[in-house]
Amino acid sequence: MSYDAVIIGAGHNGLVTAGYLARAGLKVCVVEKNDWVGGAAVSRELFPGFTYSNCSYVSSLFRPEIMRDLELPKYGLQILPYEGGAVFQEGGGYLGMYRDHDANRREFARHSKRDAEAYDIYARDILRFCRFIRPMLMRTPPDPSSFRPRDLSELMWLGREMGTLSEEMRARMVQFWTMSISDFLDEYFESPIIKGYLAVSAIIGTALGPMSPGSAYVLLHHYMGDVDGNVGAWGFARGGMGSITRALTASLKDQGGEVRVGHGVEKVLVQGGRATGVVLSNGDEIRAKRVISNMDVKRTFLKHVDEAELPDDFVKRVKAFKIRGSSGKLNIALDAAPVFPALPEGAPNIKGDLHFTDSIEKMERGYDDWKNGQFSRDPFQDVMIPTMIDPTMTPPGKHFMSCFVQYAPPKIAGRDWTDADRDAFRDTCLNQIEAYSPGFKDRVLHVEVRTPRELEAEVGLTEGNIFQGELTFDQLLFNRPVPGYAQYRSPIKDLWMCGSSTHPGGGVMGAPGRNAAAEVLRDAGVKGGMRDAYTVL
Amino acid sequence: MSALTHFRTPLLQTPFHARTSAANTLNRWGPWGGYMTALCFGDADMEYTAIRNGASVYDLCPMVKYRITGRDAAAYLNRLTLRNAAKLSVGGVHYTAWTDDAGKIMDDGTLFRHGPEDYLICCQERHLPWLLASSTGFEVHVEEVTEAIAALSLQGPCSASVLEAAGFDVQGLKPFRMATYPFEGGEITISRTGFTGDLGYELWLTPDQALPFWDHLFAAGAPWGIRPIGSDALDLARIEAGFIITNMDFIPVHQALREDRARSPFELGLGWMIDWEKGHFTGRRALLAEKAKGSDWALIGIDIPGNISAEGAILYHGKKVEAGVVTAAAWSPALKANLAIAQVQAKYAAAQDLWVEIYAMRELQYAKLMLPVTLTERPFFNPARKRATPPGRV
Numbered sequence: 001m002s003y004d005a006v007i008i009g010a011g012h013n014g015l016v017t018a019g020y021l022a023r024a025g026l027k028v029c030v031v032e033k034n035d036w037v038g039g040a041a042v043s044r045e046l047f048p049g050f051t052y053s054n055c056s057y058v059s060s061l062f063r064p065e066i067m068r069d070l071e072l073p074k075y076g077l078q079i080l081p082y083e084g085g086a087v088f089q090e091g092g093g094y095l096g097m098y099r100d101h102d103a104n105r106r107e108f109a110r111h112s113k114r115d116a117e118a119y120d121i122y123a124r125d126i127l128r129f130c131r132f133i134r135p136m137l138m139r140t141p142p143d144p145s146s147f148r149p150r151d152l153s154e155l156m157w158l159g160r161e162m163g164t165l166s167e168e169m170r171a172r173m174v175q176f177w178t179m180s181i182s183d184f185l186d187e188y189f190e191s192p193i194i195k196g197y198l199a200v201s202a203i204i205g206t207a208l209g210p211m212s213p214g215s216a217y218v219l220l221h222h223y224m225g226d227v228d229g230n231v232g233a234w235g236f237a238r239g240g241m242g243s244i245t246r247a248l249t250a251s252l253k254d255q256g257g258e259v260r261v262g263h264g265v266e267k268v269l270v271q272g273g274r275a276t277g278v279v280l281s282n283g284d285e286i287r288a289k290r291v292i293s294n295m296d297v298k299r300t301f302l303k304h305v306d307e308a309e310l311p312d313d314f315v316k317r318v319k320a321f322k323i324r325g326s327s328g329k330l331n332i333a334l335d336a337a338p339v340f341p342a343l344p345e346g347a348p349n350i351k352g353d354l355h356f357t358d359s360i361e362k363m364e365r366g367y368d369d370w371k372n373g374q375f376s377r378d379p380f381q382d383v384m385i386p387t388m389i390d391p392t393m394t395p396p397g398k399h400f401m402s403c404f405v406q407y408a409p410p411k412i413a414g415r416d417w418t419d420a421d422r423d424a425f426r427d428t429c430l431n432q433i434e435a436y437s438p439g440f441k442d443r444v445l446h447v448e449v450r451t452p453r454e455l456e457a458e459v460g461l462t463e464g465n466i467f468q469g470e471l472t473f474d475q476l477l478f479n480r481p482v483p484g485y486a487q488y489r490s491p492i493k494d495l496w497m498c499g500s501s502t503h504p505g506g507g508v509m510g511a512p513g514r515n516a517a518a519e520v521l522r523d524a525g526v527k528g529g530m531r532d533a534y535t536v537l
Numbered sequence: 538m539s540a541l542t543h544f545r546t547p548l549l550q551t552p553f554h555a556r557t558s559a560a561n562t563l564n565r566w567g568p569w570g571g572y573m574t575a576l577c578f579g580d581a582d583m584e585y586t587a588i589r590n591g592a593s594v595y596d597l598c599p600m601v602k603y604r605i606t607g608r609d610a611a612a613y614l615n616r617l618t619l620r621n622a623a624k625l626s627v628g629g630v631h632y633t634a635w636t637d638d639a640g641k642i643m644d645d646g647t648l649f650r651h652g653p654e655d656y657l658i659c660c661q662e663r664h665l666p667w668l669l670a671s672s673t674g675f676e677v678h679v680e681e682v683t684e685a686i687a688a689l690s691l692q693g694p695c696s697a698s699v700l701e702a703a704g705f706d707v708q709g710l711k712p713f714r715m716a717t718y719p720f721e722g723g724e725i726t727i728s729r730t731g732f733t734g735d736l737g738y739e740l741w742l743t744p745d746q747a748l749p750f751w752d753h754l755f756a757a758g759a760p761w762g763i764r765p766i767g768s769d770a771l772d773l774a775r776i777e778a779g780f781i782i783t784n785m786d787f788i789p790v791h792q793a794l795r796e797d798r799a800r801s802p803f804e805l806g807l808g809w810m811i812d813w814e815k816g817h818f819t820g821r822r823a824l825l826a827e828k829a830k831g832s833d834w835a836l837i838g839i840d841i842p843g844n845i846s847a848e849g850a851i852l853y854h855g856k857k858v859e860a861g862v863v864t865a866a867a868w869s870p871a872l873k874a875n876l877a878i879a880q881v882q883a884k885y886a887a888a889q890d891l892w893v894e895i896y897a898m899r900e901l902q903y904a905k906l907m908l909p910v911t912l913t914e915r916p917f918f919n920p921a922r923k924r925a926t927p928p929g930r931v
Binding site: 064067068072073077078079080081083099100228229230238388389390391392396397531534535537 | 579580582583586589590591694695698702760761762842843844845868870871872873874897899904906931
């Protein structure tokens with residue numbers, strides 16, 4: 001049995017690539033080491049009656065073009081926008097977030113009248129950056145050292161896009177790509193809690209602190225998505241994030257694609273410099289005209305490809321690729337909704353993202369612990385209760401709480417995480433929530449704790465880095481994952497990459513998977529398989 | 538309010554106004570059939586989400602209602618409307634329409650059969666002169682009862698769970714059926730009907746039951762995030778469902794100033810309703826002739842590339858010849874598609890080489906797009922939960 005393509009890893013990007021290839025008529029097979037599909041877009045029932053979003057927990061980046069091309073709504077995909085959000089202040093008080101512009105302005109004004117009005121300028125600037133970057137998401141990055149017509153024309157396109165901006169805007173944008181979020185926010189705002197809230201998107205998933213240069217771009221990465229046209233908005237996948245990969249799997253199977261779970265890839269078979277298939281952990285061999293890896297670039301090439309098949313320079317670059325783990329996750333089953341006494345009764349804030357880090361300084365101190373090889377003693381948590389909106393994940397009146405926690409290092413003081421470390425990490429997080437929500441711990445029915453150790457062991461993310469590689473400017477666009485190999489190809493013929501290690505990077509976006517499929521089809525001479533990305537007007 | 542002071546309250550308040558006005562944080566009201574109706578209570582996106590995710594409540598009171606009673610009620614309605622009202626069993630509901638003698642649509646609506654000789658018509662426009670004129674020779678009584686009935690539409694995948702929690706057993710209620718339930722010493726009627734294309738129910742009350750029922754329903758629905766919705770959210774849901782609205786997607790003949798604006802059932806995709814076997818009905822002769830000769834217009838559902846919605850856009854054949862107009866359009870959150878309903882000249886109904894020209898205003902300049910359209914079947918959004926009995930419980 002031979003396939004046109006075997007895809008390693010049934011995460012969202014692998015399934016997106018497979019979905020497009022299957023629709024173009026290719027015979028595809030996705031192999032997955034776990035007994036379930038999903039990768040980091042996964043929902044499992046670890047406590048009876050409670051569905052979790054075990055890793056990723058919110059959706060905004062997932063490209064609507066992909067949802068439509070692969071008919072995902074037909075297979076159950078539904079994105080629910082959420083409302084609300086709040087940062088709680090030490091000693092009482094809070095900053096609330098509202099979807100209504102004026103409610104939000106008046107709320108900001110409680111903390112700083114100036115900042116409340118500065119927010120519109122800030123939002124305009126961020127949206128301008130988004131307008132620039134969004135058209136690049138669904139294009140293969142050009143190789144700046146190549147003279148091939150397509151690379152030249154894509155470089156010219158990029159140049160033209162740059163040319164539409166004023167000199168001032170160009171300068172501003174380059175600054176933004178390279179500066180720290182702390183410095184950037186200082187140019188607009190004065191209130192520590194407002195800055196503390198806005199800096200959140202710049203640190204999530206990244207091993208940078210809010211004062212580290214390069215963190216500002218990470219914020220943009222979290223703003224360039226949308227929920228049904230609301231750029232920058234985030235939502236829940238109804239039924240948990242696993243419903244995204246469940247829909248992708250169902251769509252793929254309807255097109256004749258295969259998904260095999262339970263045995264991961266041991267080794268990519270290479271013969272005469274070409275990939276010819278894979279060997280699974282149970283010894284099965286799957287032959288295919290091409291192998292497409294949804295694993296991160298380090299795992300793919302350093303663990304599953306014979307180093308002798310790879311150029312030294314490439315191996316060196318892959319080893320140097322930054323993929324440092326920085327975060328952990330708690331998934332909690334709750335007997336009842338938690339109460340936050342700081343919030344007025346009936347406040348919608350609890351339906352959104354809840355934080356307890358009320359300044360950039362506090363966030364940076366959490367990062368200091370990470371640098372010292374410890375998890376943050378006073379961590380940043382992005383707490384969500386999707387069941388405030390989604391009725392399908394728990395019995396009525398019960399709740400699922402997702403806590404994304406930062407910072408958590410890949411190793412504790414240079415050694416591996418132990419179960420005792422994991423439990424201490426859990427208690428630190430639960431105690432922090434309890435401090436703002438008395439009685440919270442009494443409502444906890446079950447906790448799944450995931451440190452970088454669990455993320456690497458189960459999901460396969462090297463060092464537990466949720467983006468399959470950090471989103472710093474040196475690792476973006478034509479440098480992602482390594483210079484010369486940003487077009488989803490590798491030094492080995494017929495061995496491709498489609499995961500978040502490739503452009504445009506991580507998050508449940510699907511764009512790497514879609515772009516990889518476009519390149520594979522172009523290479524195979526299959527025409528008409530792909531439609532253009534939506535125009536940004 | 539005395540009849541001498543209507544100038545002070547040109548728009549009536551519905552029996553739910555005390556609750557809807559308290560919930561309408563933005564004070565966004567619009568007129569509908571002579572009533573104040575909420576366009577949006579505070580957040581149209583979240584209200585729409587309640588329809589497709591949880592449970593939503595829409596104040597239906599402004600629907601125009603006529604009660605038809607008497608020995609000849611079924612015969613009268615068979616003469617008046619396109620479908621066979623005699624075949625509609627007691628406790629049943631059907632979607633129907635009626636035309637003038639020339640076979641041009643006056644309105645569409647739902648017909649409820651409460652008893653062998655007791656029907657209720659719910660519709661968008663007012664028709665009392667026509668209904669009375671049509672009753673000549675029939676032993677029927679036609680009564681305009683709009684203000685005598687209060688109604689709510691409870692729609693969404695959790696609507697059955699909410700009703701169960703409120704003490705109403707709707708497990709056995711099939712689509713387009715209704716039943717009565719006790720409520721606080723009185724009785725209410727629940728029909729499994731709606732305008733969202735989703736699982737949903739319409740709840741029929743007397744005006745004095747309105748407020749206590751609202752409170753009861755919202756208390757029961759809290760765990761499912763029950764929320765009141767305005768017309769903006771409902772309009773998006775109805776476009777996804779592919780439903781048409783009088784005076785939005787077509788002009789009723791009895792209001793059309795320009796004769797050529799009137800449309801027949803065939804021209805609005807309602808030809809399936811016509812029961813040719815039931816005997817004579819108003820418009821039959823003209824419709825038979827149209828059936829033989831062909832129609833001038835067609836109503837189609839289309840899918841448009843990209844995500845820029847096409848409200849009011851003109852359709853062209855071969856990018857050049859004007860072919861029709863978009864009557865309703867929206868980016869569909871449920872389908873992640875750019876949908877529209879359009880009236881086109883019948884010869885272009887297959888949508889071959891059909892294009893839509895979109896003028897998208899962005900910061901005071903138009904972006905002009907000419908995009909190819911694809912014919913798409915209505916309902917665009919058609920989930921299995923809409924039909925399942927017993928209904929899904931989430």
